[in-house]
Amino acid sequence: MPHAVKFSQFGGPDVLELVPMTRPVPADGEVVVEVMAAGLNPAETAVREGRYQSEYPLTFPVGQGSDFAGFISAIGSGVTGWAVNDAVFGHTILASHANFVVVPAGNILHKPDHLPWEVAGSLFVAASLAWNAVADANPAAGQTVLVHASAGGVGWIAAQLARLRGATVIGTASPSHFDHLRQIGVIPIAHGPDLTERLAALAPGGIDFELDHNASPSLVTIDSTDERALAQVAVMVANHQISVPVAAIYPLGQVQDAYRELEAGHAHGKIVLSMLPVGYAHQKVHAVDIRASEAMKDDPNRAPYPHTHEALPPVLGHRRGQPHPHYVEGDID
Template sequence: MTEPTARAVRFDRYGGPEVLYVAEVPMPVPAAGEVVVEVRATAANPGEASIRSGTFMPGSTEFPSGEGSDLAGVVSAVGEGVREFAVGDEVIGFSFQRSSHATHVAVPTGQLIPKPPQLSWPVAGSLYVVCCTAYSAVRAANPRQGETVAVSAAAGGVGSVVVQLLRVRGARVLGIASPANADWLTAHGATPVPYGEGLADRLTAAAPDGINAFIDLFGPEYLELAVDLGIPRDRIETIISFELAEKLGAKHEGSVDASTKEVLAEMADLVASGSIEIPIAATYPLDQVADAFRQLEQRHTRGKIVLIP
């Protein structure tokens, strides 16, 4: 009798998107406290590209390696002791095993929540990384009602959620992005500020009473800019420039700091209610995973790129 198999993204060496391929793998079997999810959608994220290229946590990867953190799908098997979910339940969750870019994945029940019916599969499969990262970054910046917060890469995957969550919290947002994203930022309650030469002057002009906090989602130059603008260092947050943040005394919290099913459920409720929108830039079948990451790594995408296994 032929053993059932699944399909999963793999890479055998560090490199660009061309090292990614899809392999036949044994069907996951749930351990006690786990379920197997038949994946309907799973987002591609910059952190996964950094791990695959060897620029983030080099040497930590065992080959062949899988990838993927976000997931949404349907429970197809349950392990011993599982009471919260049953076969056929629609769920949203996350994997800590770099395993969700696949047709099936085993996940502990503590990393899953029920999928709100209002959410499409691409949106549901995009929630974990961007929403938990945005939640953590906003929490670190500690915005108060009426304060002004500047956000770099404000129209990207995480940035688009940060902007909206800040507005939900009652902050005024200066969204740093390309002019092509100005209309989207304006429509979502932010003041667009084009990046590039003269940015400091444009930010100062947009906030003559000062900027209270800064959330950097792009790179170290924005941390230096925030310091130059006189923003208190405990109100400067980055999700990318960890070493410089340590040096400057800024914060550097990311998705791991908010990776709980409680945070995921709170953010899913905000999306389901329409308070936060998750833009979907593109969807790709699993076999086109390399093309999905080529688009992602251009770093000009507004919203999420999603794999549909």
């Protein structure tokens, strides 16, 4: 039986419950997606804790999750350009942590064949915000960009997008993330006192643009109509032009543990729920390129880590590029 994550009161991860769900039926202009992977975002924690109740009132019970990737399982009338079994990634509001999600057709994009499910399922929110931040700043080659929280999901992608434009990127982060930032060509600098003076030493010519993306809950500020930009980011990730590290993968039933790790604030990379996890004990999986670094001393001269695509076991989630078995053998039990 399919399930969805819900909560019926504000609070910590303990209020999250896995409840049976009825497979949704698409209305006009909608599609139903069987979710393979779904990412976690800090804004979801803020909403679950009631911090945005005055701006975005909720009526319990409430779903959970924004990002997702999966296969189209049903198409509503009036939808063109899509077919059942198409592999997609997309965005919804408080609903992606489930076996099925129904969304407007404009909320999904084709998943590139070589983009892992675990990365695709955590990409939409961070990529949207990062792309918009860099596009608004529009840095050019030779300019210097300061990216705040550059080791976070949005800042990590924004820093790489700015570097691809030829800009020098300085990123604020805790010292434990300095090595990760050097791996993508970002000059790290610690949060804290005397930041202005320390920045002046790193960038004597000054900072041309400053990107700070910590203002509002991302799950309600996404413009899902900017398909070209998001599709371009997805291709860049699939082609290894941009890295999106995955810190941990949990099965849907361990969503509470997944949010506990997210809220601890120590993970570098996205935390993802897998809906069809490989069946072995202690399902949580750490990508080699992230966790291996935690046992090593920070070294500016270290060789780059392998790409997440190479570090993640290929059996996770679902076989990439293969037809979805459910639409040959039957629905989820």
